[in-house]
Amino acid sequence: MAAKQLAEGIRKHGFRKWYERELLQGHAHLVLLVLCTLGVLGALEAGSRFTSWADRLTDGFAVLACSAAGVWALRRYLYLLTHAEAVAHQADCPGCGTYGRLRVVHASAQIVRVACRQCEQQWDIADP
Numbered sequence: 001m002a003a004k005q006l007a008e009g010i011r012k013h014g015f016r017k018w019y020e021r022e023l024l025q026g027h028a029h030l031v032l033l034v035l036c037t038l039g040v041l042g043a044l045e046a047g048s049r050f051t052s053w054a055d056r057l058t059d060g061f062a063v064l065a066c067s068a069a070g071v072w073a074l075r076r077y078l079y080l081l082t083h084a085e086a087v088a089h090q091a092d093c094p095g096c097g098t099y100g101r102l103r104v105v106h107a108s109a110q111i112v113r114v115a116c117r118q119c120e121q122q123w124d125i126a127d128p
Contacts, residue, residue: 003127007107015100026080029073036070086128095121
């Protein structure tokens, strides 16, 4: 399934734009992680100042929610970056050495068959 999504993204945007979009999306998750970290720190600071149980319960919920969102954002960030890099390392044409100038020929469950736009050499990109 992921290889078909990869093939569709490359068909729609081209390899270089697909790669750029993957990196931008990954870094957006990194920004979300930083914001969640600030949320956790703010909720912990607020929890130390309030004395009512309702306020502490609210702050505890905020810590849990920000922590869960932060863990999800970190996992998504790492996945997107490693996925984009793994595919990018396979984007060199074995015939002429051109990087990233490819078109999708065929996509199966785990393999995307691509061809170089310069020399028409075909090779497979394995979707990790």
